[in-house]
Amino acid sequence: MNTFQYLWRLIMYRRLRYFVNALAWTVIYLAPIAPGLITKQFFDSLTGHSSLGYGVWGLIALLIAAALGRICLIIIGFITDVHFRFRMGMLLRRNLLEHVLKQPGAQAIPVSPGEAISHFRDDVDQSEEAASWSVDVFGLTCFAIVSGFILIRIDAQMTLLVFLPIVLVITAAQLATVRLQKYRAASREATSKVTGEISEMFGNVQAIQVAGAEKRVIERFRSFGDNRRKAMLKDRLMSELLDSVFSNSVNLGTGLILLLAGTKMRAGDFTVGDFALFVYYLTFVTQFITNVGKFITYFKQMSVSLERLTLLLQGASAKVLTMVNSLHLKQKGKGREAGRKETGERGLSVVEQSVSGAVGGMSRVEESESGAKGSMRRTEQPTNDVQRGEAALRRLDVNGLSYAYGDTGRGISDIHFSLQRGSFTVVTGTIGSGKTTLVRSLLGLLPKGEGTIAWNGVPVEDPGTFFTPPRSAYTAQVPRLYSDTLRNNILLGQAEQNDTLREALHAAVLEYDVAQLPDGLDTVIGPRGVKLSGGQAQRTAAARMLVRDAELYVFDDLSSALDVETEQKLWERMFQRRRDATCLVVSHRKTALTRADHIIVMKDGRVEAEGTSEELLKRSATFRELWYGDERKSE
Template sequence: MPADTVITTSPPVEQLPKRELFNDAANLLLRAAAPERKLIIQGVIWLVVAALLETFGPLAGKYLIDNYLLPRDAQVPQIAALIAGALVAGMAASWIRFMQLTRLAGLAMRSVRRIRENVYGHVLRLPMSFFDRAITGQLVSRVTNDTEAVKTLYVQVLFVMLDSVIVLCGAMTAMLWLDWRLMLIVATLLPVVVVIVYAYQRLSAPAVTRSRELRSELNAQMAESIGGMPILQASNAAPRFNARFAGLNEAHYQSRQLEIRANAWLLRPVLDFMNVLLVCVVIYVFGSRSHGTAMTALEVGVIYAFINYIGRVVEPLIQITMQFSQLQQAMVGAARVNVLLREAEAPVAVAQGEVTAGGIAIDHLNFEYLPGRPVLHDIDLHIAPGSFVGIVGHTGSGKSTLLSLLLRFYPAPAGSIRLDGTPVDAIGEDHFRDRVGLVPQEPFLLAASARENITMGRTLSDEQVERAARAAHAHDSIAALEGGYHTPLGEGGARLSVGQKQLIAIARALAGDPRILFLDEATSHIDSETEQIVQRALTQLRGKVTIVAIAHRLSTVRDADRIVVLNHGRIAELGTHSELMAIDNGLYQRLYLLQQLEEEEPESAA
């Protein structure tokens, strides 16, 4: 097995070290905001200007008290100028902060839009081995909920914290200029906040991570339950699934409760108490220093300014600590997105090889998903262009694995598969997908019109769409719909029968004008009448398109040019239907007779 076919998994986010969690979040933010770096720098500069303007108000009040109110020197023009200056500075600071936070919020929205588009595009480029282990609901949660958490990281955390830090630095600088000794008293609040934040992180981080993981599991179960609703109701499993969902929901509730209790104890209440305590200490120190001296010995305006600045110090600290709850959730969300983005994408072939006639050559193909557990053994098979080959075998015989290698869903050993003499990995990706069509066992239909389900975003004319539908014998059923090709088919093609869905899937594959058409048990879920329609369509394509049909129903490939019988990953038998039936007690003969018996039993019972 090639090294690049080994399935690897990224560690769960809850197992990531804190430093790696932070690095993941930081790297994601830097990549998303890189195109607007200049706007971020401008925003920070303007926020600094706003913080400087806000420091003017208490300084103006201090000057007013010390120079005009205490001396009872009522100079109206100067007093009016000070008051007007403080009002203008405050209004200007508020307007600047509003404008910059609005602009930065717009930057955040654009960055999240880029992240979401990148994540979705990345998911589309992941190899099929990833989806073998991925859970749909959790992937949807990554693209929606977790990217939304990144927006929270921008808007409610980084910008609020950035603004608060700038205001805090401005207030501390002003207090240092007024009285460095009183400033040191206020500065004792900073290590207290560090201790509070550390304690909060220790208590809340596991709960935040756990709650986000549980939310993904809730989304996954919801998506899974809705997709399998007919089975849930038919098997009376709804109560059991409801109980399981309730258990997950209760676990999510309890994890959120732990986080809320940590918020309630360690964030605003503690800092509000510290605010009152600091004001008391500053007033006490001020009174002690002024005792027995003239009031002007220590200007009363200083205590006024300090009390104002204490509020401007404590409130940013409260805002910073209050954001840590959001910060924990946003960092986990960002890390989960980044873990997904680190998944290796499927290699995209950029070579110039082409599929021209549709010949397939498989030489000594061996393959294993896990080392030491081979799935295919020395497969040798040559398929002429335009021929019809059926591949049959028991469940687990290697049919689907062989098809996945032919479709490049998994990388095959170098040189073991060639199309028209060109190694399959030497054919350009776009050209390969245009020239190789697939009709899956479970037809996938969009909640869109019949035409959109055939084109799948390709630029095809109405004539090309109708020609493909006629070739698949789907035109009549589509034309019978009230809107014809423009009729919405509902989610998953709910308005169509299983057979009609499969015919549209065949039309979709043929619309790209492929040279090779693979059918993955395309008739296993349709009735006999629709199977005959599919067989007529395949008969008309013979000689024009190379057809490789993996079939559970042997009647589908009875008229094939050759039938390959796989058994435990090896080619056990090879030949036409009549040749294989002539092998006494052969594997194909036993499979065919067993199916004939199964089909006759219902008829005899009727």
């Protein structure tokens, strides 16, 4: 889909609103035609050449009425424009967010979360600008045609001599906007490097101090600052130069009119009213040329925005962005005022949810914690009895599960295992053996590869939608915590019922830590949970998972930051809480390996061996290395 097709599809999403908006702004831009003619008659009446019999005060009254009428038209125009732009922007964000959330969690977005937020905000705004300015171009073109016809009838020679140089000057200036775009892009890139460097420095203060690298880091930051200063200086100078050309083009035209009008007025071919009309229309004709240039600039930026938004689609058609979908902005069955108020609140919440949903989705890309993915996908309708959650887990079978990363070719191959209800299965192996890839493939956080997954003997067609609370809950290797209260980090929007939160805190061995916090569960833990220790962050993630009371719990190296005693308590309390809990645990810790009913040893993306710890100590060199290696570390 090219840029013009993209623009056209946006316009046609709400074609009636667009055409109403276009009509409103066309009338607004045509409105100065009448005041211009009235101004001509006003000055002609002062010299006795007016053909109207209203008198001076009558003409002044007409001018005031025309000005008030145009003010009313502009208010209406802003209302129609805001309504159209709001719906157009929300459609793009809605479709883009829906597409992202339908992707496997570990590959939902191909860029960093911060850059993805920029796409949602800046690129959608650029698309709105281009569509909105197309209305202005149409209205101003109509004005240019009508005013040009009037001026040519008065004096064709002066019309050409005055407006042709103005058109040439502004057109030349518009051509320079290509260089301005280049300078602006360089300025934004330099600014992003500076802000990124600030973020890196704040996030790695301890590493910088330990390495004694303060001077080198400061020098690097200073070089980024110098580059930004130079880029912004070029951008500002070019912007000021173009603004000067645009703002002074009216003065240039007025000077030309003064030079040419004198001779014609002495000959009696040109009146004072004609002079006033030329000067009055000159401003709007210059605005027309300038705005056409702006629209061309916005259209070019729209091309870049389309490419950036298409990048987030990861191969899907760009038509996904403009698919017609309801935005659910209206409330049914409520009073007009209540509905209007709730619609406003919903409009705000939609924006907030788009951003927070995007951030949540991006966190899922990295970690996909404890069913956050599931809560976002509950709107999708299941297709069979198992997907409706009508069957508790009795047995989970995985056969031939395989997945390979496209860039490296590494992954997992031909994985087979079964989980019985109430079992504690541990997946272990050296770094890079495929443990995390295994659980991500099972849960649908990676695109579906080869193999089958069956829940109680029934095939699972879409693991990403299926393995969500209350069927499954997942805690990732690196917990993702938000700058919010501890309570909200655990619940993630879930309603607090009875003693579920207290029980989850107890099972996660977190109740003592909560009691030590200044505001308990209402303590704000800071960005990424910086106010918590590593062990507290992992246990917070465990509580987040346990509060959902799922059939299957999946832990990806949860206890790596826990001491042996705390880890032992966590497993014991978990099974005290639910004796039939089914766990799939990625770990190399002896506490988990000793408790395991079944152990799967991974090596190079395959299952090298499986069995109990006693059996594997006898016949698996990899397992013995992990077992005794962990023992030496503990010593």
